[in-house]
Amino acid sequence: MPNDGFRRRRDFIPRILFPMAESAQFDPIEVTAELTNEIVRHLIGLKRESAKLDYKASLDLAESRDKVECCKDIVAMANTAGGYLVVGVTNKFETVGIAENVLASLDEAKLRQQLRSYTAVPIDVFVNRAIELEGNKFGIITVLPTRHPLIVFEANGEYGKNPDHKIVFRRGEVFVRHGSSSSVWTQADVTYLYRRALDRDRAAFTREALANSSAESGDGLVDKTEQLLRDDPTKFATAIRQMIRRQNG
Numbered sequence: 001m002p003n004d005g006f007r008r009r010r011d012f013i014p015r016i017l018f019p020m021a022e023s024a025q026f027d028p029i030e031v032t033a034e035l036t037n038e039i040v041r042h043l044i045g046l047k048r049e050s051a052k053l054d055y056k057a058s059l060d061l062a063e064s065r066d067k068v069e070c071c072k073d074i075v076a077m078a079n080t081a082g083g084y085l086v087v088g089v090t091n092k093f094e095t096v097g098i099a100e101n102v103l104a105s106l107d108e109a110k111l112r113q114q115l116r117s118y119t120a121v122p123i124d125v126f127v128n129r130a131i132e133l134e135g136n137k138f139g140i141i142t143v144l145p146t147r148h149p150l151i152v153f154e155a156n157g158e159y160g161k162n163p164d165h166k167i168v169f170r171r172g173e174v175f176v177r178h179g180s181s182s183s184v185w186t187q188a189d190v191t192y193l194y195r196r197a198l199d200r201d202r203a204a205f206t207r208e209a210l211a212n213s214s215a216e217s218g219d220g221l222v223d224k225t226e227q228l229l230r231d232d233p234t235k236f237a238t239a240i241r242q243m244i245r246r247q248n249g
């Protein structure tokens with residue numbers, strides 16, 4: 001059995017090898033639209049932030065600062081791997097809960113409208129305010145991974161007046177999760193996310209081609225074909241051409 005020191009070092013390895021958005025693939029949190037009591041307890045009890053988990057002591061969407069910062073985190077999570085924003089836990093992982101008026105501001109329809117003012121594509125985001133644990137009330141925002149290649153900000157996100165004016169994100173910028181923070185993407189992120197989008201498109205084409213072909217079907221064949229695509233794109237292209245010839249032949 002490895003000691004705690006070894007486990008800590010082992011858990012840190014992915015962050016060293018993949019310091020950018022790609023490291024999110026090692027985050028064990030599974031993001032789902034269905035929020036159960038078990039998931040809620042797990043998220044609040046983790047007491048650590050990650051690419052897929054962000055704690056906020058409070059979040060008032062009626063306040064410009066909170067609105068802009070929240071939209072930044074949601075878009076970054078959607079671009080990376082999805083995630084959860086848990087409202088009512090401090091950055092020191094204290095479960096303080098939130099007041100009724102703050103809870104009331106966490107309106108899903110309003111949040112979606114605010115996101116639309118900054119982005120051109122819809123984001124799958126869900127707000128759950130009916131959460132009570134050990135006498136405290138919490139809000140959880142669930143963000144699913146985007147179905148689009150990327151979400152680009154279409155307008156500046158800013159708040160405050162001089163000398164306290166702050167621009168959080170600018171039109172044309174792409175934000176992703178770098179560990180537990182939301183940041184503008186880097187060249188490493190561009191490479192990873194482009195490759196990921198390409199793999200998705202190829203996988204979708206493979207499934208559609210197989211579904212429309214008279215060849216053997218089934219999940220096993222799909223998995224084998226996708227593996228061939230990853231390992232040897234040239235052989236994959238040859239196989240697709242042969243399949244099309246059989247269909248037309």
